[in-house]
Amino acid sequence: MSLKLNGEPAEFLPGERLVDVIGRGGFQVARDCQHARSEAIDPADVCTVRIDGRLARACEAIAQEGMNIVTSLPLTGGMHAEAFDRERARQIIENELGREGPLLPILHGLQQEFGYVPREAEPLIADLVNITRAEVHGVVSFYHDFRRAPAGRHVLKLCRAEACQSMGSEGNAQRLLKKLGLGWGGITPDGALSVEPVYCLGLCATAPGALLDGEPLGRVNAEQLEQLAADLAVEAKR
Numbered sequence: 001m002s003l004k005l006n007g008e009p010a011e012f013l014p015g016e017r018l019v020d021v022i023g024r025g026g027f028q029v030a031r032d033c034q035h036a037r038s039e040a041i042d043p044a045d046v047c048t049v050r051i052d053g054r055l056a057r058a059c060e061a062i063a064q065e066g067m068n069i070v071t072s073l074p075l076t077g078g079m080h081a082e083a084f085d086r087e088r089a090r091q092i093i094e095n096e097l098g099r100e101g102p103l104l105p106i107l108h109g110l111q112q113e114f115g116y117v118p119r120e121a122e123p124l125i126a127d128l129v130n131i132t133r134a135e136v137h138g139v140v141s142f143y144h145d146f147r148r149a150p151a152g153r154h155v156l157k158l159c160r161a162e163a164c165q166s167m168g169s170e171g172n173a174q175r176l177l178k179k180l181g182l183g184w185g186g187i188t189p190d191g192a193l194s195v196e197p198v199y200c201l202g203l204c205a206t207a208p209g210a211l212l213d214g215e216p217l218g219r220v221n222a223e224q225l226e227q228l229a230a231d232l233a234v235e236a237k238r
Helices: 018-025 086-097 103-114 119-131 135-143 162-166 167-179 222-236
Strands: 001-003 008-012 048-051 054-059 068-070 155-161 192-200 211-212 215-217
Touching: 001 018, 008 018, 018 048, 054 192, 068 192, 068 211, 086 119, 103 119, 103 135, 119 135, 155 215, 155 222, 167 192, 167 222, 192 222
Parallel strands: 001 068, 155 192
Antiparallel strands: 001 008, 048 054, 048 068, 155 211, 211 215
């Protein structure tokens, strides 16, 4: 089985993740800020690539016959991301150091500022909080809410907890993802929308629940989600 990796044929095994195919092919991979880096690919990273023209995470995507993969990506203007500013990151970290257990507030602050948690900030956090970099990485990777790559201008979070599943959330989500040509965590080509999973929003009484840019939505159905995505796509063209 084969696909195209940066214009060259690359073979893969059934069920193999793209991040492993990319690593074996010896290519650099776009990571947090979507600039190619020189260090070796770590399968634990969230690696941003283009699959048939659409942004996706190589650590989550499964290789398929005929895919066209591009690993070297320019920054997309539609994405919610700011260039990493070390001094600004230091200010955010130092502002939270007086708290008991400052790590989570620090990570939330960094994500609010930059649109994601930059990998470049991890050594700085570890140094100022006096913990290991592995501890920082462990917390960032454990909580799904922290991003390792920029999101779209708008972020739609769809609940996948049991109450919402019982009201059809999975079918709604898969229909939307299929229509947009995305996987979980993917970004539409115009940079307008990211679709992310979330596990319980506390909106069980109005399931299926969702969040759009932090605003709760209740009793959402597939048609409403598709219309929302269409409206955001029109907005992106203005």
